[in-house]
Amino acid sequence: MRYAAEHKEETRRRVLRAAADAVRAEGPHKVGVAEVMAKAGLTHGGFYAHFASKDDLIAAAIGEMFRQSSKRLAAESEDPARGLAGYIDFYLSAEHRDARGQGCPLPYLSGDAPRMGAPAQAAFAAGVTGLADKLADRLTAMGRPAAEATSLLAELVGALALARAEPDRDRSDAILAASRQSLRRRFNLETLS
Secondary structure: OOOOHHHHHHHHHHHHHHHHHHHHHHOHHHOOHHHHHHHOOOOHHHHHHOOOOHHHHHHHHHHHHHHHHHHHHHHOOOOHHHHHHHHHHHHOOHHHHHOOOOOOOHHHHOOOHHHOOHHHHHHHHHHHHHHHHHHHHHHHHOOOOOOHHHHHHHHHHHHHHHHHHOOOHHHHHHHHHHHHHHHHHHOOOOOOO
């Protein structure tokens, strides 16, 4: 039975969502093709209709993770300063910290990236560049240098990763609050809600 192109694309999206969830939960090295296909409601045999290899799947899943997370920045206010303030507040929130199976892939993958295969590293680098570019667009619209986007992204990711690693809830909250306050002050966003 032949399926329409839309069916194949929707099936691929289901597999990518399942793979993205698996990467977040287990890390890229522990993802199993059979498990991903089962979570997508498919058999292992259909895998090669969508991906050339497991490395191809991991690279595509990383791209999917960045697509999912970039929607959050796009959903913030069109006003550049308000949008950036809202993104900082979300990124460094207890909600984002506690949603370990969702959200930005950078805190999950930064430590694994050097050990991933070339396709996955390329997808990771493209995702980082894309997110930094979106932040740079906000910053330049605010009259700030685009080069500050990389530093902003590094502080967001680092603070979230440290807050997730901290077992004491109060200290974890303090990491988020201090970084949120520091970034809002640095980018003159203190008065925006």
